[in-house]
Amino acid sequence: MSPRVTGAIAGRVLVQLRRDHRTLAMLLVLPVALQALLWWVYQDSPAIFDRIGPALLAIFPFFVMFLVTSVTTLRERSSGTLERLFTMPMQRLDFLLGYAAAFGLVAAVQAAVAVAVTVGLLGLDIMGPVWLLGVVAIADAVLGTALGLFVSAFARTEFQAVQFLPAVVVPQILLCGLIQPRDELPGILSFVSDLLPLSYAVDAMEHLSTSTGTGEVWADVAVVAGFALAALGLGAATLRRRTE
């Protein structure tokens, strides 16, 4: 791989995002707005907000980055730009890391804004170190980016790419402990929940909100990072210099 090419791709993705004000708003403002909505809904029962709020901090970066990456990389595949890049001195890893770096950076900003507002303004109680929330959010975002890259190989149109959202992301949201604590799920679903990466991201956020210990958080982050690496590997396998 080449740092020059990786940097070029990351920089280019960021310039594209800067141009696209609506996507930028979705990345940075929407998570905060939804947290505020949730806070309003549970205005009279802050204990529920304290339980669901951290889970949402884990879900947003994953959800949004999955959506944005699957559509943007699909565009690269269908517009011929990926094919052009493959005729140039670019390796697959440069492409993957460039995207992961750009969206990881966006995720860091997103996490900083979301945490500042939910903890600072909306009064979400966090026992653990707040900066670690940011680390978890970045790991989540990279996971979303990696999975988005992977599924984009199986879509022919942007419309199809968006359909992966209910198929890949929503089941994880249902089983991650947001609606029902994971250990109270029926046996089989609890087992399935253990196999899904978002569960560990939400666990990490819940540990951070309920305890000052960081050991379990790091263990969860490691699992999320492992899933992200595996997804990047799968994504790399779908990026072929030579195609039919």
Added chain:
Amino acid sequence: MMAAMGGAHARPVIETSGLTVVRGGNTVLEGLDLRIGSGVTGLLGPSGCGKSTLLRSVVGVQRIESGTVTVLGEPGGTAPLRDRVGYMTQESSVYDDLSVTENLRFFARVLGVDAGAIDPVVATVDLERQRDQVVRNLSGGQRSRVGLAVALLGDPDLLVLDEPTVGLDPVLRRDLWDLFHRLAEDGTAVLISSHVMDEADRCDQLLLMREGRMLAHDTPAAVKEAAGADDIESAFLALVESGEDAA
């Protein structure tokens, strides 16, 4: 005059041997043996005849069933060629949401070409006034010239252009063909596909293609003479019909 430098007898720029490509169960190219020299070579044929597949094989992004492609003495698509071959697909292959210069700056970085190379290529494709416009807001012809400008970055030894002149106005088309010949005179081999037969006379060498096979490969004048036709369209028809008689 140009025909002399386009001769396929010198060391070929592109050489294919038994090149076979299968897509979706259909054989698109079947055992193609080709030697393409310097100068401007036009690859002409109806849509769907395998032109793009051949060009993609040359730049190394096409999965090949069997056979070999050699470009500038190296196996097609290998690392030593990746900053020596400029390529443009039919879709122009540029980012719609970036400006002309942002596109060029990005591809220049990927190629490892100095940013100083950007202004000259913008001038070459005559987009100086549009340089800060977002590609999405450009006309189809301007967009395709952005794609061409990217292909020109780093002074490649070979340019592979898939239908770069389709849909352009006649003045622009003439200007682009003049540009291709200027580049060829400076030593860049140019391989251009087109489905518009009247572009044939602008090429030094002509490849007439139909259904994955070459009907003819010679100078435009020689192709017409051999087929006993006055224009390339008639020559194409004559070659198809004589081929069908033989079969």
